[in-house]
Amino acid sequence: MDLAVACGRPLLLRQPLKADAFQQVVLGCVNPIAEEVNPARIAQLRLGLDEATPAYTVQRNCGSGMQAIDEGRRLIQAGDADLVLAGGTEALSHTPLLWPRTAVDWFARLNGARTPGQKLLALLGLRLSFFKPVIGLEKGLTDIVSDLNMGQTAELVAYLFDISRADADAYAMQSHHRLAAAQTEGRLGEIEPMFAANGTAYDRDDGVRPDSTLESLGKLKPVFEKPYGKVTAGNSSQITDGACWTVLASEAAVKQHGLQPLARILDCTWAGLDPRIMGLGPAISSANLMKRQNLTLDDIALWELNEAFAAQVLGCVKALADAKFCKDVLGWDEPVGAIDPAKLNLDGGAISLGHPVGASGARIVLHAAHALKQRGGKLAMASQCIGGGQGGSMLLEAV
């Protein structure tokens, strides 16, 4: 929640809007903590917005942040609102631990022990109560229907679309390199610094590893399916905390308040598929959107495809270029085509920057808007896969 407040304050600061200007506040969040069951309302009040404005939280798993923006878009389109504050927040570090704190501390001691004597001492601290099961992050990242965790679904996509470990690692390395370049070249204008009570200034996401090489990534062991799997900690998204807000306004509100829009939202689609291959979701939702808007790949200048897993991003690219997939699954006569790597996730993504699940969808939409402004072009697609077997796509137009 502190994240949502920290990122909302500067946004509101630079808008010429009064506290009661919004008609609705919508926030995406997958795992609200026990004390904050409707994070949207708490964030709204802590941001000093008017108490009379209603606020609600939406949950569509990894699609929650994009869902919040879609809600706002629909409210405005229906004429129910002129101004909506929409975003996403997630503090995965605050999800209940799988292990009780005492056990975590014990692990830390054991891990920190250097000499055999220290190790023995640490081992003696083991207590049976440490093994009390707690529902936590891992449960949240497991699809109960298919009984597969998210990493396993990426293994399936890699297998079905023949993505090699080397391809995945190369993609992951590129993500780190692209993010590092974007950070040094100042292309992440939407990022607001945070200041901890201990004085530390966090002015960028610190998960980026610009020194990643194929060799360093190649050394990592598969984490989800040992020993033969391809999905490693290195070519998966990072589990992190984050928050994102956007101001959505009708044309009338833009004029009335003298707002300076970043981009226009043209459309948004959601799709469902077999949860075992949830990673292909954005291929389907994006193709559906393109068909509805009568677009070809060439019409789209920039793509954001949330990097849940390198294998899953590459799987989507392959699927859209695959004639059989496009015909049997999408019902297209011709393949959609291969997304140009020079248009896709140009400033890195969740592999290098992190995937705070409830916030990511909003973040990639916002970043797509910024990237359109910086790089030029007319249309940008922001898309993502959603645990449980869904995909979401949002189409932006430059203004």
Added chain:
Amino acid sequence: MGIWNKIDGDRLELGGPVNEAGPSGWSLTRRPDGIAWLVLDAPGLSTNRIDAAMLTALNDILAGLEADPPRGLVLRSGKRSGFMVGADIAQFRAVSDAALMATELAKLHAVFDRLEALTFPTVAVVHGHTLGGGLEISLACRYRIALSSAQLGFPEVQLGLHPGLGGVGRSIRLVGPSQALPLMLTGRTLRAPQARRMGLVDAVVEERHVAAAVRAAIDGKLQRRPLKGLDRALGSGLGRSIFADLLKVQTAKKARPEHYPAPYALIDLWQKHGGDFKALKAEEIGSFSRLLVTPQAQNLVRLFFLREGLKGWAKGGGAIERLHVVGAGAMGGDIAAWCAYSGLTVTLADISPKALGGAMKRAAKLFDRRHLKGKLLREAADRLIPDPKGEGAAGADLVIEAAPEKLELKQKIFAGLEAVMKPGAILASNTSSLRLEDLRATLARPERLVGVHFFNPVAQMQLVEVVRHDQADPAALAAAGAFVNRVSRLPARVNSAPGFLVNRALMPYVLEAMVMADEGLPLEAIDEAAERFGMPMGPIELADQVGLDICLDVAEILSLGLKTPLPAVPDWLTVKVKDGALGRKTDKGLYAYRKGKPVKRPVAKPLDDRAVDRLILPMLNACVACLREDVVADEETIDGAMVFGTGFAPFRGGPMRYARERGVAEVVAALQGLEASCGPRFAPDEGWKALSP
């Protein structure tokens, strides 16, 4: 405006509608359940207080209740601001006859005693300020129920007094000497839960449960806290003697008896009469009356009004809600944190994330030191917005610039601010050394520039100099003053001049100490001489605390800008600053520091009173010069600013008061003596002639 105010969510529970109040503000309403609600809402005052007229009216009401007793009586304030705050301090001014005072006090005691003697249960329901006489009248009731907003205490010691309306006797009887005496000796304010733990109140409830709690009290269902064993032991003469000595040792660490006699008088009073409640309560009257006529108490009472005077010129005007501070250094960061703590929404701009991080860390420390927790902590932290891009300037009602003291830099910052600030917003500089006349030179709208000069450390120094230049808009100055009031600091009006008032008066004092050190006098002895006079901190330690680099800067500005000669800055001081020994902040200055405290050797041979004059009189001389040059309007402002801005011996009432008490002619003669022996820097200012002798 939120729904809360629209539905009057903060209304007081008075058991139902109350009858119309009499001229003194009392209204008595008998409820069908047999309980009588006696509510005080003094007409024309923001807070209820105890005075003779109000007690006379109460006496009549008590007579009526004795004749027709209710099932129980509730005593409550009808004012949102609080219960009652004791006597009207104006009545204490210029009291010179202790015996007459004692006679008057005895009459008031009789009313309190009558309240205490009622045969039916009496319940005081207290909220907000419940201080001094307000607390004392509640102690004459059988029960006390506190709202969580209640702040209870005996601030009399700050006026050079102790409680005088039975508070000494009744508080000791109720919670025992081991708790009551420290409460009265320190003058500290208790929150409701602390008062409950101490046994000073019988219950702490929310407004919505007041009526139920009152019924419980009247039905005898409230549990009274028993006295501690320790307090029973302290009832004996031997116990009292031991504890009194202990208290005196503790008190001596804070205040010398010749400076502050009141705490010692209180300890003596209890030691002599603590075994007999009636005697203690009776003797309290005489002791209080004798203290009131001491010069120390009279000066401290006057100080109360000096404080009101500083506040008074800038009352009202809550227009400043959004503050933007530029510069997250020591001053800017701490001003921002203090103002956020005080309830304003503050954006703090600095291009350096590191500086912002440091400021946020110090803010977290401030909130912690002020015991903010949970909701209050979160709210304060949410109000303080780090603003690396300076986006808060556009929406701010007041912008305070606290950038490094470089004219061109500040002018550049001003240009950026002027472009985005709201038309009605005020631009303030926290500069201590640059001239506002120079700062305004590049402004499109110089009239909205004012000086708002905070002192370091912001959270402890109560004074803020509000600086006027000759083109300043009076409305901007008034709003700046109101802002200072809003953040619980005291605004002193000064005109633009080098060093304004406080630094200009302090520098001769600090520099003279350097000269004395140069002459080979021990640093500790120099500090002791000033402390003996009543300064909270000697000049050497003060220089270290302010920072030797800052002292040098101010000295330079003053010697450039003023005609009055200043003591020459010793070369070794310049060398120290060059070497980075800047004082407490570098753990090395004139003193060495251990854990942030100076390492001082004991003083072998205290300096004589002439040495005290050498330190103090130049300060007085500078104050008179400021008066002559119209830097400040009057002696009261000087005294208030110097006491609250420098800690100048409060019991002496400030430098001008001290000069008056010692005699203008005598001070001038002493300065002339020093001029003859030490040099022309002591030459009495021309302004002394204009002062009535």
